[in-house]
Amino acid sequence: MNKEDLFDLAIIRFNAVDFHDVETKLQDISIGKKLITVLDNHKFIPTPCVEIKLDLHHILTKELIGYYALNVADDKNIIDDFLVLF
Numbered sequence: 001m002n003k004e005d006l007f008d009l010a011i012i013r014f015n016a017v018d019f020h021d022v023e024t025k026l027q028d029i030s031i032g033k034k035l036i037t038v039l040d041n042h043k044f045i046p047t048p049c050v051e052i053k054l055d056l057h058h059i060l061t062k063e064l065i066g067y068y069a070l071n072v073a074d075d076k077n078i079i080d081d082f083l084v085l086f
Helices: 005-014
Strands: 029-039 049-058 064-073 078-085
Touching: 005 029, 005 049, 005 064, 005 078, 029 064
Parallel strands: none
Antiparallel strands: 029 049, 049 064, 064 078
């Protein structure tokens, strides 16, 4: 997978997040900076893997409100994903 494929996968997975338990709604969020990191040693996540991180901003205020991270193994299988809202 190239970096654009990884970003596309993260965006697709992020758009599938169920926001029914959080105050912020998907339509209030825009994706800002995108980052790819190769993890070769981690306590909780099987490594090596690739972490794709999307910074999330409020669409009106442009304030950073959190991030979404997706961890993908070398064989392209999803290991874990998580959403952090501040």
